[in-house]
Amino acid sequence: MNRLTLENVVIKYGDITVINDVSLRVDSGEMIFITGANGSGKSTLTKTIAGLLPISSGKITRAEKISYVPQIEEADRNFPAKVREIVLTGTQRKGKLFYSKHDKELAKRFTNALGIDGLVDSEIKTLSGGQLRRVYLARALCGEPELLLLDEPCAGLDAESHEILFKVLCEILSKGCAILMVTHDDLDLTGIKANRVIRIEGGKIHE
Amino acid sequence: MNEILELFTYQFVLRALIAGSLISVCTSVLGVVLVLKHYSLIGHGLSEIGFASLSIAAALNIPAMIISTPSVILASFVIMFVSQRYKTAGDIAIAIASSIALALGIIISSLSGSVSSTSSYLFGSVLAISQWDLVFSIVLSLVIIAAFIVFYNRLFLITYNEDYARSLGINTTFYQLLISILTALIVVLGMRIMGTLLISGVIILPAVSARKVASDFRMLVIISGVISFVAFVAGLLLSFVFNVPAGAGVIIANTLILIILKVLVK
Ligand SMILES: Nc1ncnc2c1ncn2[C@@H]1O[C@H](COP(=O)(O)OP(=O)(O)OP(=O)(O)O)[C@@H](O)[C@H]1O
Ligand SMILES: [Mg+2]
Numbered sequence: 001m002n003r004l005t006l007e008n009v010v011i012k013y014g015d016i017t018v019i020n021d022v023s024l025r026v027d028s029g030e031m032i033f034i035t036g037a038n039g040s041g042k043s044t045l046t047k048t049i050a051g052l053l054p055i056s057s058g059k060i061t062r063a064e065k066i067s068y069v070p071q072i073e074e075a076d077r078n079f080p081a082k083v084r085e086i087v088l089t090g091t092q093r094k095g096k097l098f099y100s101k102h103d104k105e106l107a108k109r110f111t112n113a114l115g116i117d118g119l120v121d122s123e124i125k126t127l128s129g130g131q132l133r134r135v136y137l138a139r140a141l142c143g144e145p146e147l148l149l150l151d152e153p154c155a156g157l158d159a160e161s162h163e164i165l166f167k168v169l170c171e172i173l174s175k176g177c178a179i180l181m182v183t184h185d186d187l188d189l190t191g192i193k194a195n196r197v198i199r200i201e202g203g204k205i206h207e
Numbered sequence: 208m209n210e211i212l213e214l215f216t217y218q219f220v221l222r223a224l225i226a227g228s229l230i231s232v233c234t235s236v237l238g239v240v241l242v243l244k245h246y247s248l249i250g251h252g253l254s255e256i257g258f259a260s261l262s263i264a265a266a267l268n269i270p271a272m273i274i275s276t277p278s279v280i281l282a283s284f285v286i287m288f289v290s291q292r293y294k295t296a297g298d299i300a301i302a303i304a305s306s307i308a309l310a311l312g313i314i315i316s317s318l319s320g321s322v323s324s325t326s327s328y329l330f331g332s333v334l335a336i337s338q339w340d341l342v343f344s345i346v347l348s349l350v351i352i353a354a355f356i357v358f359y360n361r362l363f364l365i366t367y368n369e370d371y372a373r374s375l376g377i378n379t380t381f382y383q384l385l386i387s388i389l390t391a392l393i394v395v396l397g398m399r400i401m402g403t404l405l406i407s408g409v410i411i412l413p414a415v416s417a418r419k420v421a422s423d424f425r426m427l428v429i430i431s432g433v434i435s436f437v438a439f440v441a442g443l444l445l446s447f448v449f450n451v452p453a454g455a456g457v458i459i460a461n462t463l464i465l466i467i468l469k470v471l472v473k
Contacts (some may be wrong), residue, residue, distance in 0.1 A: 050374040068374040075368040079243065082423050089364040094376040097360060123422055143375065 001028045002061070003147045003178035004049065009058035011041070011048050018044045020203030021058070028146070028176040031169070033183055036200035042182040043071050045200065046149045049180070063146035063178070065093065069136050071151040071182070077125055083135050084120040087111055090139035103142070110138040113168050115161070130156045137165060141172065148172070150181040214447055223333035223400065223453065226341045227439050229348040230397040231457070234406070235413035235435030236355060237390050239428050242414040243366050245298075249286055250407035252301035252308075253394040256282040258403040259312035261328050266319035275395050282308075283391035287383055331402030331454040333443070344396055351389055355428065358382070363424050401454035409454075412461035413438065419468040434464055 004026040011019040018041040026032060034042050047053050049060065050068035067090060084107065091103040111117045114134045124132065133156050140148060148169075154162055169179060199206045214220050234250070241249055260275040267274075282304065289300045316325040327335070336344075355362065365372045365382050372379050398406045413435035414427070421427035442457030449456070 051376070052370055052373055064376070066374065066376070068371070070370070073368065074370060076243065079367055080418060080421055080423055080427050081363070081367060085363065085423060086367070089360070089367070089371070090375075092360060092364055092372070092375055092377065094378065097358065099360065 001176070002026075003028050003030075003063045004180070005059075005061040006049075007059040007061075009048070009060060010056040011044055011053060012056045013044075017056075017203055019048070019200075022203075022205050024198070024205065026147070026178045026180065028178050029173055030195045031173055031179045031181070032195060033181055033197045034200065035183065035197060040200045041203065042200055043151050046151045046180065046182055049147075050149055065143060065146045066149065067140035067143040067145035067147075068149040069140045069151060069153055071155070073132075073136055079124065081124050082120070083111070083116065083122055083124060083127070086124060086135055087120070087138045087142055090142035091144075093143070106142045106144065107138070110141040110168070113141075113164065114138050115164055130158060130161065133157060134161060141168060145172075145177055148177055148179045150179065152182050152184065154183065219334060219336065222336045222338070222341050224440070224443060226336045226344040226396075227333070227400050227443060227453070227457075228436055229344045230393060230400065231409060231413075231435040231439035232432045233348050233351045233389075233393050234397055234410045235417075235431040236351065236428055237386065237393060238410040238414040238435075239417070239424075239431050240362060240366050240386060241390065242411055246287070246290065247411050248298050248301045248407070249283070249390060250394055250410035252286055252305040253279050253283055253391060254398045254403040254406045255305035255312070256308040257395055257398050258325070258328055259308040259315070261403075262312040262316040262319075262321065262325045265321040265325050266315050271399075272395065276392070279395050280388055280391040283387040283394075284384070287387045291383070328399060329402055329404050330452040331398065331400050331405065333400060333446075333453045335399040340396065340399075347389075347392055347396060351393070354385065354389065358385075359425070366424070401457060402452060405454035405458050408458045408461065409435065409439075412458070412465060416461070416465040416468050419465075419472045435461070438464055 002025065004024070006022055006024040009019060009022050010017060034045065036042050044053065046068070047070070048055060049062065050066060087107045087110070088099055088103060091099060091106060108117070111120055114137055116131060116134050116138060119127065119131060124135065127135065133153070137153060153165065157165065173179060196207060215224065241247060257275050257279045260278040261271050264271040264274045286301055286304065312325070316322050361377070361382060365379055369379050394406055397409065401409050413431045416434050417427050417431035421430050438460040439457050442460035443453050445460060446453040446456030
């Protein structure tokens with residue numbers, strides 16, 4: 001099943017074109033790595049697919065349930081909140097205001113899976129960078145996405161967390177989720193086989 | 208002491224007590240969202256725009272609410288969207304808009320010779336609360352509290368990270384408008400009792416105090432409301448005892464609470 005289609009998409013910041021006439025099709029169960037030099041437009045592309053940036057022309061057709069883990073979370077580090085509540089927000093969707101029992105089970109499952117179950121009652125300001133990263137990953141996974149967008153999810157994660165993450169990702173891939181992952185890592189080390197690797201260069205994608 | 212208790216048998220004092228308490232709780236609850244989203248100054252901006260609109264109403268000799276309610280709501284939208292679009296320019300936009308509005312208000316009331324009536328708005332007055340204000344306060348408070356209960360999870364998410372909310376497909380503009388309208392209405396209602404110069408303190412101070420003790424958002428909202436209520440009642444009493452405007456008494460009470468919490472809670 002189709003999860004994402006880009007048709008001749010152009011993305012600009014003001015007059016500067018970052019993504020120039022790109023087309024792409026992603027189906028369920030596919031794992032796609034996006035690579036490219038710093039500043040090539042990887043984050044711009046994922047942010048746009050997540051619905052946070054407008055496109056100048058072209059067309060994007062996306063699955064309904066998307067979860068996104070940004071490269072840098074633009075949120076107040078001292079915000080008064082506990083891990084549990086942040087993770088649960090990942091289950092919110094348009095028109096869905098309250099958490100069900102199922103949502104709470106999902107939160108429990110993914111905090112366990114990512115090894116942060118001991119931290120659920122901690123305030124987020126007390127977490128380390130890598131721990132917070134795992135909180136955001138758990139939050140995204142809780143949304144039971146049909147399309148998961150990960151912008152350098154491994155930055156700041158130790159080797160053990162990598163392994164744990166990829167185990168979880170394999171599991172959701174087998175259930176039909178499509179994953180788009182921005183990564184700089186040496187592709188052999190990531191421990192998961194990408195169906196496709198895409199390199200962004202000069203505003204175009206190369207497979 | 209008896210004289211003070213006797214005060215509460217007067218209709219206008221009772222009205223001020225009930226309306227003021229409700230308004231205080233609501234400003235502080237909204238204040239939590241505004242402070243965390245770095246819109247702390249919005250109350251200040253809106254109340255000065257409110258003051259300008261009150262001066263215009265006095266000059267034209269028409270009921271104040273007719274002009275101030277729509278103009279403050281409009282200003283609230285503008286400030287919120289300017290701050291969102293030009294992320295860093297929010298505080299500058301508020302400061303510029305509010306000082307222009309204040310200057311206009313002063314000019315209009317000087318030229319129209321209504322300085323004495325509009326100056327009571329600067330400091331506020333418990334006498335300003337009419338029967339209708341009381342009814343309006345009760346209705347608005349119920350709306351605000353209901354909104355916080357129904358939309359709690361959303362408000363938490365959007366206050367923490369609006370972009371993330373958008374990526375989940377949530378219409379964040381709706382919540383932004385909701386917060387803008389509620390803030391504008393509470394400012395219009397509250398500025399006449401607290402004073403246009405002081406209402407922003409009533410929005411910000413309880414939330415800042417509550418942050419000393421609250422470990423999560425829900426507690427922050429609740430504690431902020433409680434602190435604001437206590438500070439209002441204490442401030443009102445202070446203002447009777449020392450015969451000063453209520454708004455000033457409430458701000459001093461809030462400040463004392465902040466200092467006490469700062470000393471007690473490390
Ligand atoms: N908000 C912005 N306004 C203007 N230009 C921007 C903005 N954000 C990014 N850019 C520019 O767009 C280009 C692509 O940036 P982007 O963040 O998408 O790169 P990236 O491939 O994710 O890089 P990195 O590997 O460093 O994360 C860069 O040249 C950057 O300078
Ligand atoms: Mg990037």
